[in-house]
Amino acid sequence: VIAEVARPMEPRFVLIGYSLAGMELTPAIATILGMNALTNCVNLEICDGAVTVTRPVFDSTMHAQVALDGNDSAVIALQKGSFKAIEASTKQAAIESVSVDVAAIPARSKVLAISDEPAGDVDxxxxxxxxxxxxxxxxxxxxxxxxxxxxxxxxxxxxxxxxxxxxxxxxxxxxxxxxxxxxxxxxxxxxxxxxxxxxxxxxxxxxxxxxxxxxxxxxxxxxxxxxxxxxxxxxxxxxxxxxxxxxxxx
Ligand SMILES: Cc1cc2nc3c(=O)[nH]c(=O)nc-3n(C[C@H](O)[C@H](O)[C@H](O)COP(=O)(O)OP(=O)(O)OC[C@H]3O[C@@H](n4cnc5c(N)ncnc54)[C@H](O)[C@@H]3O)c2cc1C
The missing domain is CATH 3.40.50.1220 (TPP-binding domain)
Known part of the structure; x- marks a missing residue:
């Protein structure tokens, strides 16, 4: 659905949270849209149009900076808490409603069950x-x-x-x-x-x-x-x- 909504906009970047869902969705969206997939990012810098992301590597013992070539596009999955919360803006963002025919998109997997984590002895x-x-x-x-x-x-x-x-x-x-x-x-x-x-x-x-x-x-x-x-x-x-x-x- 996200890929179908994004496709007509021809975005250079799709930003997504690196949650469990984000881990699965990032490469899938990138593949459908023919973009690069950059997961587990902890920083994103745009300087004079050049885009660099920072990713932990070797079990977070080092950080790699990955620069995108020229006008390359990417789906970028950012770690929760990577950025400090900014002051609420008074600007109004334009919200566009998009209708998507979900039934027409083939589902390749289905959720069989959702189970609660067993409660432990301490909270x-x-x-x-x-x-x-x-x-x-x-x-x-x-x-x-x-x-x-x-x-x-x-x-x-x-x-x-x-x-x-x-x-x-x-x-x-x-x-x-x-x-x-x-x-x-x-x-x-x-x-x-x-x-x-x-x-x-x-x-x-x-x-x-x-x-x-x-x-x-x-x-x-x-x-x-x-x-x-x-x-x-x-x-x-x-x-x-x-x-x-x-x-x-x-
Ligand atoms: C999708 C994802 C989700 C994750 N979720 C979590 C999460 O919820 N929570 C989490 O913790 N991690 C999470 N991680 C893992 C995380 O990236 C780190 O690998 C992890 O936090 C490192 O744990 P650590 O600090 O115990 O170990 P290490 O990074 O190995 O650090 C051990 C530290 O101990 C110090 N040390 C060693 N010996 C001594 C000593 N004798 N005295 C004093 N200091 C000593 C070392 O200097 C070192 O700094 C996640 C990773 C991914 C990819």
């Missing part, structure tokens, strides 16, 4: 303190170090996606674009690099504390407090301090 979106563990933890057994800090602070344990993908924690603990969005009073990121897909799910937290041994980790770009160092030294020390503070208070 990380409701917690005031979230302590999150990333791939920097190294092994499953060591997650207890981060869980101890979460408990000492009276918070809940959450994680980045790789921790879920390897099966160390359940999906309902995942923060990010394909997980939950959290806005706690305090978010502690331990061994998390700060890929855009993770930041999307936690960047609006009131206080962000990041612990990472890499001073150039992108997580420090959103952190209010950044600790550059080994989490295996810092987290146990924080847990001890939190327990002592609690004991003194009680």
């Amino acid at each position: 990380i979106t409701k917690a005031e303190i979230v302590v999150s563990v990333g791939r920097g933890i190294g092994t499953e057994e060591k997650i207890s170090i981060i869980a101890d800090l979460a408990e000492a602070l009276g918070g809940v344990l959450a994680c980045s996606r790789p921790v879920v993908d390897v099966g160390w924690l359940p999906r309902e603990r995942q923060v990010g674009a394909s997980g939950r969005t959290v806005t706690p009073k305090v978010y502690v990121a331990c061994g998390i690099s700060g890929a855009i897909q993770h930041l999307t799910g936690m960047r609006d937290s009131h206080r962000i504390i990041a612990i990472n041994k890499d001073p150039n980790a992108p997580i420090f770009g959103v952190a209010h407090i950044g600790v550059v160092g080994d989490l295996f030294e810092i987290v146990p020390a924080l847990t001890k301090a939190a327990k002592e503070a609690r004991a003194a208070r009680d």
Whole structure:
């Protein structure tokens, strides 16, 4: 439908969100319209008519800038949260109603069922303190170090996606674009690099504390407090301090 609506306009660009649907639609629309497909983009720059997009590569450890040739056209799928929200404009956009004969477009797939995600034992979106563990933890057994800090602070344990993908924690603990969005009073990121897909799910937290041994980790770009160092030294020390503070208070 999108391709049929776009075709008569002969667009140079079709912008689409890099959601689950966007992942499927981008190459399909591009193929139908004979355009380039650029997925998973985190930035788009237009300078003197030249268009460059930025895409994470090698599991988000690097970014590639892709420049479009001359007047090449493209369907560009942008990651959620890539751009800051702009002030609402007073300008009125022209809205054009287009009728499409959907029945005439052959459907090659159909939805058989939609099932709800099973409810987990904890709702990380409701917690005031979230302590999150990333791939920097190294092994499953060591997650207890981060869980101890979460408990000492009276918070809940959450994680980045790789921790879920390897099966160390359940999906309902995942923060990010394909997980939950959290806005706690305090978010502690331990061994998390700060890929855009993770930041999307936690960047609006009131206080962000990041612990990472890499001073150039992108997580420090959103952190209010950044600790550059080994989490295996810092987290146990924080847990001890939190327990002592609690004991003194009680
Ligand atoms: C469509 C799509 C959706 C995605 N959705 C999500 C999502 O919802 N949530 C999400 O999190 N990701 C998501 N991702 C994955 C995302 O791109 C990153 O790969 C992921 O966030 C990286 O997780 P990480 O920071 O734990 O691991 P890494 O990027 O590997 O970072 C590990 C960090 O640990 C640090 N570290 C290592 N050892 C130590 C130590 N001893 N002490 C301190 N620091 C240490 C390293 O310096 C590094 O910065 C998605 C990707 C795609 C393509």
